[in-house]
Structures are given as C-alpha cells and as structure tokens.
Amino acid sequence: MSINSFGHLFRVTTWGESHGPAIGATVDGCPPGVPVTEKVLQHWLDKRKPGQNKYTTQRREADAVRILSGTFEGVTTGTPVQLMIENTDQRSKDYSDIRDKFRPGHADITYFRKYGIRDYRGGGRSSARETASRVAAGGLAREAIKAIVPDLQITGYMVQMGPHTIDRDRFDWDQIERNPFWVPDANAAIKWADYLDSLRKSGSSVGAVIEVTARNVPAGLGAPVYGKLDTDLAAAMMSINAVKGVEIGEGMSAAMLTGELNADEIRMGPGGPEFSSNHAGGVLGGISTGQDVVVRFAVKPTSSILTPRKTITRTGEETEIITKGRHDPCVGIRAVPVGEAMMACVLLDHLLLHRGQVGGNRGVIG
Amino acid sequence: MSINSFGHLFRVTTWGESHGPAIGATVDGCPPGVPVTEKVLQHWLDKRKPGQNKYTTQRREADAVRILSGTFEGVTTGTPVQLMIENTDQRSKDYSDIRDKFRPGHADITYFRKYGIRDYRGGGRSSARETASRVAAGGLAREAIKAIVPDLQITGYMVQMGPHTIDRDRFDWDQIERNPFWVPDANAAIKWADYLDSLRKSGSSVGAVIEVTARNVPAGLGAPVYGKLDTDLAAAMMSINAVKGVEIGEGMSAAMLTGELNADEIRMGPGGPEFSSNHAGGVLGGISTGQDVVVRFAVKPTSSILTPRKTITRTGEETEIITKGRHDPCVGIRAVPVGEAMMACVLLDHLLLHRGQVGGNRGVIG
Amino acid sequence: MSINSFGHLFRVTTWGESHGPAIGATVDGCPPGVPVTEKVLQHWLDKRKPGQNKYTTQRREADAVRILSGTFEGVTTGTPVQLMIENTDQRSKDYSDIRDKFRPGHADITYFRKYGIRDYRGGGRSSARETASRVAAGGLAREAIKAIVPDLQITGYMVQMGPHTIDRDRFDWDQIERNPFWVPDANAAIKWADYLDSLRKSGSSVGAVIEVTARNVPAGLGAPVYGKLDTDLAAAMMSINAVKGVEIGEGMSAAMLTGELNADEIRMGPGGPEFSSNHAGGVLGGISTGQDVVVRFAVKPTSSILTPRKTITRTGEETEIITKGRHDPCVGIRAVPVGEAMMACVLLDHLLLHRGQVGGNRGVIG
Amino acid sequence: MSINSFGHLFRVTTWGESHGPAIGATVDGCPPGVPVTEKVLQHWLDKRKPGQNKYTTQRREADAVRILSGTFEGVTTGTPVQLMIENTDQRSKDYSDIRDKFRPGHADITYFRKYGIRDYRGGGRSSARETASRVAAGGLAREAIKAIVPDLQITGYMVQMGPHTIDRDRFDWDQIERNPFWVPDANAAIKWADYLDSLRKSGSSVGAVIEVTARNVPAGLGAPVYGKLDTDLAAAMMSINAVKGVEIGEGMSAAMLTGELNADEIRMGPGGPEFSSNHAGGVLGGISTGQDVVVRFAVKPTSSILTPRKTITRTGEETEIITKGRHDPCVGIRAVPVGEAMMACVLLDHLLLHRGQVGGNRGVIG
Numbered sequence A, B, C, D: 001m002s003i004n005s006f007g008h009l010f011r012v013t014t015w016g017e018s019h020g021p022a023i024g025a026t027v028d029g030c031p032p033g034v035p036v037t038e039k040v041l042q043h044w045l046d047k048r049k050p051g052q053n054k055y056t057t058q059r060r061e062a063d064a065v066r067i068l069s070g071t072f073e074g075v076t077t078g079t080p081v082q083l084m085i086e087n088t089d090q091r092s093k094d095y096s097d098i099r100d101k102f103r104p105g106h107a108d109i110t111y112f113r114k115y116g117i118r119d120y121r122g123g124g125r126s127s128a129r130e131t132a133s134r135v136a137a138g139g140l141a142r143e144a145i146k147a148i149v150p151d152l153q154i155t156g157y158m159v160q161m162g163p164h165t166i167d168r169d170r171f172d173w174d175q176i177e178r179n180p181f182w183v184p185d186a187n188a189a190i191k192w193a194d195y196l197d198s199l200r201k202s203g204s205s206v207g208a209v210i211e212v213t214a215r216n217v218p219a220g221l222g223a224p225v226y227g228k229l230d231t232d233l234a235a236a237m238m239s240i241n242a243v244k245g246v247e248i249g250e251g252m253s254a255a256m257l258t259g260e261l262n263a264d265e266i267r268m269g270p271g272g273p274e275f276s277s278n279h280a281g282g283v284l285g286g287i288s289t290g291q292d293v294v295v296r297f298a299v300k301p302t303s304s305i306l307t308p309r310k311t312i313t314r315t316g317e318e319t320e321i322i323t324k325g326r327h328d329p330c331v332g333i334r335a336v337p338v339g340e341a342m343m344a345c346v347l348l349d350h351l352l353l354h355r356g357q358v359g360g361n362r363g364v365i366g
Helices: A038-048 A092-098 A108-115 A121-126 A130-148 A173-178 A186-201 A229-238 A251-256 A332-355 B038-048 B092-098 B108-115 B121-126 B130-148 B173-178 B186-201 B229-238 B251-256 B332-355 C038-048 C092-098 C108-115 C121-126 C130-148 C173-178 C186-201 C229-238 C251-256 C332-355 D038-048 D092-098 D108-115 D121-126 D130-148 D173-178 D186-201 D229-238 D251-256 D332-355
Strands: A011-016 A022-028 A065-067 A081-086 A153-161 A208-215 A243-248 A266-269 A272-275 A293-299 A309-312 A318-321 B011-016 B022-028 B065-067 B081-086 B153-161 B208-215 B243-248 B266-269 B272-275 B293-299 B309-312 B318-321 C011-016 C022-028 C065-067 C081-086 C153-161 C208-215 C243-248 C266-269 C272-275 C293-299 C309-312 C318-321 D011-016 D022-028 D065-069 D081-086 D153-161 D208-215 D243-248 D266-269 D272-275 D293-299 D309-312 D318-321
Touching: A011 A130, A011 C022, A011 C081, A022 A130, A022 C011, A038 A065, A038 A130, A038 A332, A081 A130, A081 C011, A108 A121, A130 A332, A153 A173, A153 A186, A153 A332, A153 B251, A173 A186, A208 A332, A208 B251, A229 A243, A229 A293, A229 A332, A229 B229, A229 B243, A243 A251, A243 B229, A243 B251, A251 B153, A251 B208, A251 B243, A251 B251, A251 B293, A266 B309, A293 A332, A293 B251, A309 B266, B011 B130, B011 D022, B011 D065, B011 D081, B022 B130, B022 D011, B022 D065, B038 B065, B038 B130, B038 B332, B081 B130, B081 D011, B108 B121, B130 B332, B153 B173, B153 B186, B153 B332, B173 B186, B208 B332, B229 B243, B229 B293, B229 B332, B243 B251, B293 B332, C011 C130, C022 C130, C038 C065, C038 C130, C038 C332, C081 C130, C108 C121, C130 C332, C153 C173, C153 C186, C153 C332, C153 D251, C173 C186, C208 C332, C208 D251, C229 C243, C229 C293, C229 C332, C229 D229, C229 D243, C243 C251, C243 D229, C243 D251, C251 D153, C251 D208, C251 D243, C251 D251, C251 D293, C266 D309, C293 C332, C293 D251, C309 D266, D011 D130, D022 D130, D038 D065, D038 D130, D038 D332, D081 D130, D108 D121, D130 D332, D153 D173, D153 D186, D153 D332, D173 D186, D208 D332, D229 D243, D229 D293, D229 D332, D243 D251, D293 D332
Parallel strands: none
Antiparallel strands: A011 A022, A022 A081, A065 A081, A153 A208, A208 A293, A243 A293, A243 B243, A266 A272, A309 A318, B011 B022, B022 B081, B065 B081, B153 B208, B208 B293, B243 B293, B266 B272, B309 B318, C011 C022, C022 C081, C065 C081, C153 C208, C208 C293, C243 C293, C243 D243, C266 C272, C309 C318, D011 D022, D022 D081, D065 D081, D153 D208, D208 D293, D243 D293, D266 D272, D309 D318
C-alpha cells in the first residue's frame, strides 16, 4: 500500500507523476478565513522552479498552480483546497532508454519490485517533481500561519555542498536571496559557484546539507510522545527525495557533548523564559521551547550522472547505464524551498493541534 | 493535544508515567496466530532494565511485563494486546526538590507551558521510563516478524560514545553481547569503560550514537511518499527520548559524496538483484532494496548532572539546580534495545502493509 | 476542522464545490495492476448524472471524469489516482437570492456558524454535487474488487418513496435498470411515476429508502470492534447528503423480534457454512458471514421547495424563502448510484485490510 | 486486521476479553486540567453493571475501574489515561460446551473464519463485556465536556421494547431513573416489566430501541463531509454489540415526509437562531444546529436463548445448541448507558476539533 498523505489536522495529500497530465496537492483541514491567491502560491513555486540558472535542471515547466477548490472570493472556506499544476514539458521520449533498465541510486528497481509495474517516464511518482506539490501546499500553510502567528518566519538555506561548509561567523540572513545556492555566506557562494560549475561540466553531481530555521515559534507546540514536533519534522524532511539524514539543533554532534555543555540554561527575559544557548534546536521533550526551531537535512548527490554505472535489466541481465537528460548537479539547491514548505506544513499542523488544547497555557510562567 | 500512538497497521499506544501505578503498551493490529508469552517479552525488557551495572541508573525496577489481553492459550488472537508493567520502585520523595524548578535540557518547562500542569515526579510522561513500553511492544513485533520472515534479524549496537567511535575494521557481531555498551569492537569496549567510569564519578554525562541493522529484510517494504520506510524509521527513532539526529545508510555524510561514489551499482546474484555497496542503507525511494536496512541515531547526554545549572522557578524567579538522584552517565546504552524495538515495530508494520498489496510482486526480476 | 477523507487502506478524499472550477476525488491506496479507463468510470457517473429525465434536476453537467494520475498504460500503478470532473453548467446567478438567507433544511446556516464564511452558490461544499466524486471513486473501487473477487456484485435500488413501498414478493433484479427509479418491482414503478409527477408539478418533494445489496461477499471482512463492516457501512451511508437513518439486515425492526426469530440458523452447504435466513444482513460481530450484505438508508425530501418557508437572514432578520432553481422532487433517485459507490469503497477497503491478515483463514470449517 | 480505536482527537482504544485478566480503555487526547476520580467514573459503570435486577444477566462483576495513568493529584495532565477493569467473575467452565459449536446470531463463526482462532470463553472480544470499557471512557468524556460546556446534558432512555413503544405524550425526563428500563413513561415501565418477566421465564429474548438526546449542544460541531457529526454518531452507535439500525432525528421515517413538513423553519430567539421543529435531530449538513441532538438505535434480541437452534461444529458437522448461562432477556436495557457513553465521546471529540477551528464563529448571526 502507499501512503501519500501527511499531517494530523492540516492534512496534505500529494498526487501525480512526473510525466502525467498534472500533479497537485489536496489539502484538507486548512482553517477558514485565510486570504490566499494563486499569485501568492506561485511565488514559492517560482523559487523552486527548475531551469532558472545553469546549476539546476534545464527542464522548463511553467509550474503554474491553479486553485480548484476551497476558496471563495479570495479566502479559504474550511473545505479542501485542491492545488493543481499541469505538466507542460514532459518530453517522455527522453526516457525510453530507461524503460527496461534500473538506474542505480534511483527508485526504479524498488518501485518495480513493490508494485510489479512502474511508470518509468522520468521516475514517475518517485521523481523530485512531486516536491512542487509540497511547495504549493507549503505556500498555503505559510498564509495560514501568517493569520495565526504573524511574525513567525521560516527560512531555508544551504550550509554545506560536498566538502564545503559555510563559515558560521559570516552568517548573514540577507545573503540568502542574493545567490543561486541560498547560502547565507557571501564568500561561500563564490567558491561554490566554481566548484559546482566544474562538477556540472564533468557530468558528476554532489550532495548538500540544508538548514531550515523557524523564528518566533510559540512555546508549547508538539504532541508527545509520537507526534513530537521534532519527530514530525524528522519524518517530513526524511520524506523528501534523496534525503538521508535529519538533525534537530545539535544533531548528530550531540553525541560528542557532555551534559554540562548540552543543557541550555534558562533565565527570565522580558517576554518570558529565555535560554542561554540553543543546542536543543528549539525542542525539548518534543515540544517547542519558544526558541528558534532548527532542522538540518542531508541530500545525497543526484544519481543521474554521465559516468556509466553497472546495473541490470528488467529481465535480470547485467548491463551498464548512463543517465542523460536534464538533471541537477546538486539537487540540494532545489531542496531548499521544499524544506521550507515541509517546515511550514508541520508548524501549521501543530499550531492547529495546540489551538485545540483545552486548558493548556494556564500555567503561564512569571 | 497529544499523540501517543504510532504505526499504520501494527499500532502501538504507550501510556503511563514514571511514578504512576503502571506503564504499558496497547498494541492493536497484531496478527493472529503468533505464539507469545510473558517470558519471551521479558527477555527484551531485561536487556533494557536499569540497575544492571554501574553505567546505568541505579533505579531498581522488576520491569515485569504482564499480558492482559489479546492472547489465548499462548497465541495471539488478532485482538488488542495489552502489555502492562507495574512501577515498583517509585521513590517519589527524590523528586520533591524539582517540583517548582525546571531542569535545563529536560522537558519540564515545555510540558508545563503546553499543558499548564505536569507530573513532576521523575519527569512523568517525559521520563525515559516510557521506553520500557516500547521494548515490550517491540518484543511482540519480533515474534510476529519471526512468523512471517523467520530469518529477519534486528541488531542494535553503539558506534560512538562522546568523542570515541568504533573501528569499523574491527566490527564483530559476536562482541555486541559481551560488553555493557553493546559495542561490536572489543577494543572500544575496554576504552569506553574507563572513559565512562570517570564521567560517572565526576557526575557528568555524555552522548552516543547507536546503529540498528536489520538483515534479511525483503525488498518492497515502504509506503511512498509519506510512509516511506526511511521516513517511518526517522520518526520512530526521533521519537525516542533525547534523540537529536537520525541517519539512513550514508546519512549526513551523503552530502560529501559525488554521484559516482554514492550510487550503489546493481548486479544479479543467485537470489535476485544484489548491490556492490550500501550507501543507501537498504532503502531507495522509500522502499527496501533487500539489502541490510541501516539506521543510526544520536542521543544527547542526559541533562541530569551534578554541576549546578542556571534555571528559573515556576513563578519565574532565577535560581540554580543540581539534579541528584539515580541517573545514567550515558543514556545511549539503554537506548540500544529501544532502537531495536522501534526497528521491529516499523518493519512489522510495513510487512503487514505490504502483505495487503494486491497485485504486487508480479514483476519478479530475472 | 473538516475531514474530507474516508477509508482505512483504500482512502478517498473528495474535494470541490458545486460552483467552483471542478470537483474530484483523490484516491490513495488503490492496488496496482487494476485495469481502469475514463470510459469505465464514466458509466457510473452517467447513471448518477442529473437531467436525464423529468424526475431529476435539470442542471446539465457533462460530468466527464478525467484520470490525472495513478495509471500507466491503462493500469493502476499503486500511486494516488486523481479523478477530476470539471463543472460546466454553473449558472451561479441563480443563487444570488440565497446569498443572505439561510434555506431551512439546508446546511447554509450550519456552515456559516461553523466556518464564519460559506460559498453560498448552490450549497458550495454541502451540495449533493459532491456525490459525483464518490461515484467516480466507487467506479474505481468496483474495478479493483473485480480483480480480487470477480463475482462480487453490488446493486442498489429504491424500496420506498414517500408512503409507497415495494412488494417484496414481486422483487425482480431485472426490473431495476428498466425504470427511472431503480425500483425492483414493475408495478411500483408505474405507480411511483404518477405520484412523483404530481409532487413535481406542485413544487413539493418527498423522501425515500434505498437498499444496497452486495452478493458473493467473502466471509471474514470487518475489523472489530470500531472498524466493523457494518460500522463502516453505517458511516459511509450516513455521510451521504440528506441521509437520516441506516439499517443493516433487519434494521430498526430487529427491536420487534424475539431471539428465536432473529438468530439465523447455520447448516453446512456444499461450499461451506450456510444460513437459514439473513436477519443479520450478512454481518455478525462486525464481520461478514458470507451471506448477502444488505444495507438500507433513508433520504429526507429535498428541502428546496416552492412553498415559502420562514427563515432568517445573515444579520438575524426574520423573512421567508422560496427555493427556485433546478432541483429534484426525490433526491433519493440519484442517491442509488451513490449508495452503490459507498458500498464498493467500503468492501474494497475491507478486502484490502483482510488481505493483510497474516495467519487468518487458517481455521477453515468443514 | 482489527481496529480497536475510535475518535479523531479524543481517541479511545478498548482492549480485553470477556474472560481474560482484565479489560479497559486507553484514552489518548483527553484535555489537561479535567478533574476526574475513579469514584466519578464508577458511577457510570455501576449504571451499566449486570446483576442489578432480574432483567439483566446474573453475572456478578465488581466492575471496579482503576485509573493507571494520565492524572496527577486528581486532574488530567494531557497524557494518555489508562482505565482498567479487572475481570473477577469469569467462570470459564460455563463456556466449555460452546468451544466447538458456533452459536447462531453470535460472532463465534465470523471471528473463527476471520482469525482462524477465537477465545470462545464468553464470546471473548465480541462479548458485550467490552462495552464496560466504553462506559468508563464515556465517563471521562463527560467530565471533560463539563469543563468546556457545563450545561451540556446527555440522556439515554428506551423508547421501544419488542412491539411496545412509549407514548410520546407521556414523556417525562424524571421517570427515566425511576425504573429498571430507563423508560421516560411511567405507564410503559409497568407494562414492560410484565412483558419482560414472561420472556425471561420462557428463556426467550427481545430487541429494543434506545434514544439518546444531548441538550445544550453548541452549534457548529461536525467535520464535513466524512466526519459529520451524524456520521460519527452513526458509526459510534452501530459499533455497539447487537445494534442493527441508527437514526438521526426523523430517521427512517424521513422517507415518508414531504419537503414542507421536513424542513425545520428558522426564527430568531433571544440567544440566536431557533427552529420551529427538530426533524433534523439537531444536525444539518453534518454540523450541529444548536438544537437537541437526537439519535436512536435498535438492538437485536440476545441470541442466547433456551430454545435449541440448528448450527454446525468447528469441523462442519450439523448439530443443535442451547445457550445456557447468565444472559439478558433484553440487552437493550444495558445498552442505554453505552449509548450515552458513545454520545459523550463523539461530542467531546467534536468539541475538541471545533476548538481547533481557527477563524471560525466569526460570522455570528444577529
């Protein structure tokens, strides 16, 4: 069986294949009264859209989103919002050579073994194209969040590409929008451009680490112990194509800390409790502390490369394959708006769950 | 709201607080016809049980599990299985000093802000004691798996404690059961013992990385795109107390690989497709490949330490706290059987989901 | 919050408003390998389609269904199937007079009080137009059932219209398709035509009872105790617009029986256990017996009538309303294919749940 | 697979068999801050408890409920509430004669065919004993409702026993608690006593209709279109053992009404919209109107009777069976508090869902 929905109350079901007529997201549980237009959603889709510079796939999709239901006179009504994006540049002929071969590192072989049938055109359902639906849903989530917590801000950016990491001392929020890598370090942006250019020319690819930070998140979000905020974020990020690791706050490095270093001390600030540090990444016991919520995820290099790789055919014969076509040397770049979208969906979902909290927030501190 | 259940078809709900009368797991969706006894489940609980050596908390719990429903004449009937563990060593007096103070790094402050009320005795619901319920449910999952895929094997072990990692060249499955750290490297076990001993004496603590490997997992498990096998594993592991990062296969290091290195090549073996390497950790596109499924997670150091830390009281006054009591210098040790239990629950769940797959597995390769 | 999905494994989410651009059903969990085309689904939509005779609303919709995802080369792939029906005859001008008035018996006032906003055009989301999406999904469910249990047959028909009931002694399956009321009694069809004609002319309306029978349903379907087969059927039918009562087998009349009359005796037949009668309606303890599954539901008269009714405006002033427009004197007629569709969805869902049953069916009788 | 949970946010999982060590309810999603004690819950269990008069089974159970988790100092904490009832009077020897025979009208044969194994002692999981767990959970739901809508009142009562109905003109709320049948008509109570006495003596049984009314239900509850308030009530009631039909408001009789009679007219009252009648049973479009919510359900006669009935054995041989033991001539009596409990659970669930409604209730009328 397949499970194509996520979320508890803000529930997103994505549908569609890379080379079918359309893809989209069926969003149930969006609160009523949220102003939303196709134009507002389009902004986020454009951010993810391929073919914008030489570092991303040259597939050209208009990626124009249509709202087919759930709004009336520009405002959500509380009924399901259907967001549809028609596929315009399908070029299915490009994929005829992979019809009977399984591309290493791709989901070709696993879909085939699971379902006994697969839409081989561009990866079908397993294509990263599916993430456009997430970005559309995430755009809607952002508008709903805005109506509930106006100053909550979600920002994604790259912190590592291949062996190259950013210099945290140079971290500058304003740089993120000024380079094609969404990197918050101007120096890194320059170096990475050269690095990626040479990778692209050699037909190779490389992985990346994306960080998404949410600022001004209210304390109290999270549904322990199996709908913890960090649990849901881990699931959300790991569900993105090519992601192999997820970290909250200190992440894997938490293993190297002692208890003294790790425990963020608490003090009283003007608006309530504050913390001396944020090793926790804004989550304790699965519930938000009021600090920045910080999540990172690693994206593996795209498996579509020009170097021949050994594989087998559908009938079990050994062969080789080169994946031509239009591909990204670093899919991590386009994963940035996708990570933001997932953060938006998870946070809205928990805002709605917490709104339903009867009797909560009674014990206000201070 | 809280969400205390996980799983799609094999659905586990844990309940209970550290110092209440009992804790347990309500397991719905266990297949009928699985032989299971309290003794079999007790084996796994004993593995996790505290107080077994000087490296784990000296709290002494019998941790005796009782099966209250769902079996008949030693076999599951398909109805809910209630697994109850009574709390015997509660010593709630130990915790009176934290009644009005929030321990840094603990969930005290977030539970209070969320619910406006908290059971402060030993962390209440946020205590790692909750994981005993998971281990009981995981024991049941193991028995059910055995009935479906007899040779499937799940093994957890530590690969890092603080700054010390294992030597992969010395990896020996047989060492795991021979030392108190479940470490597959005899040399590491000796060094870690000294290291942890000094930490314990100084009242400090340290983090760890646990790896759980499942061998002989059938290809085809996973429910893309939001119930992917790796998505569910990420959620399962991140939901464990103190976990801050989860990796599948290459994990965060995937960011540093090129496409050539990362894509596991495919060849034909005697029993079907085989792979030249396992950077994927046994999962492609969210579906198992038939290789070993490999997941790692980082556990932060316990926040209960003897060094005073700054904090605030329930009424917002600044103060300091020392967390005395019975605690683990490295909670990672006891997280090993918990990680195994979560792997067992997730794999059984996906075995059941895949069993429901009509028409699947038709396209057998070769 | 709204909940626009139903089903456990075969999960249908309907979306869309009466006068928006389109309506549809997002179907997740359809098994792979099921042959399905738009033409096959269109057959069922045409059965429900309005404007076919003088007894149903004169709204003219092409009701052409498009499959936007989830199939490849005419066969389902196991990924979500998106079924879209564009709204072509919207005439939203007809509804301007109800913009500020609540029609008695309609959901106008409750949607407004719940959401604080409503799409007043034709009832918006609460319009019976939503049931076209159900019929499309039900058509897909029928094809999947056919692949699993080829001889399973689902048939809906009217057994009561206003005060007029069928004569069970004249019950004839073959009559059902031969009259505009789907009534299995030729005499009744004639009488009902006259009766409904006069109702229509007077601008009045009347209720009805629909019965749906599923034949050749395997024994063992149902997920006690809260996903019982009859529980899910009750929910499915009660969720249809205007339904006020649901009965399984003997239904409300079971109250009048003694234990001797009610308990269907068991004997051995050539193919397994058989029953001397079917008061149970094919379900015992929430699980199918192998007998015909029989469900009935009552549909209230459409509330859109030409007689003025007292009501209030959005601002609370008392007024009167006449609901003109294109409406059905007996919406029960068009509820017949909807009831069939819900039966198909529920049965497929339970076939899939039961397929996942490991160890089940071991105790074959006889 | 089995599904032993119901509810969206207030989620109840019942567990346990008639003759196992205990039964109970795991309740997740109960709001924090609700005062609740075992004594309060016991009140409702005592109402349902068997053996209280000659009209109900002579099985004697203490039915003492214990709260094992989720409360602290007499108040819920927002964590799962475990309610356990130990089975004290099991007498499993009584049931040895039905070990190999299937009782007609009971779930013996269907459980066996589904699971291939069954706990034959007293019906195991399919015993009406499971409803004690529901009553415990319903008691908790009542307390939580009280904290949210203090004047909401839920009252169940019998309106029909066999052929005997109440006289609606004699309806008196105060009579309900004064007779063993919970009947709101003093005359009926007298007649029914004689009728049931003779049934009991002859070893026969009879069905009943129970009505449950909730007064002072806020407008706006219900989650269209598949979590409608009436949909969830239909599922809740149909899931009770032996229920064969469910009606909302006018119920099956709605089929006989014309549109003029059926549509409840609307006027302005002092506190908001009012209705001239309540054919709707308090629900329009699946959302509460603010009127009384009225649901009725029919319970079939218990199938355990002293007249021999034809049946088969586990190995398929034809035989006869008499069900001795301790049974109710009219199980409908004990279904009254169960119906109330289900109403309480459904209403609380929808109160919580609606609390999460952001932006709702903006369009206040008048």
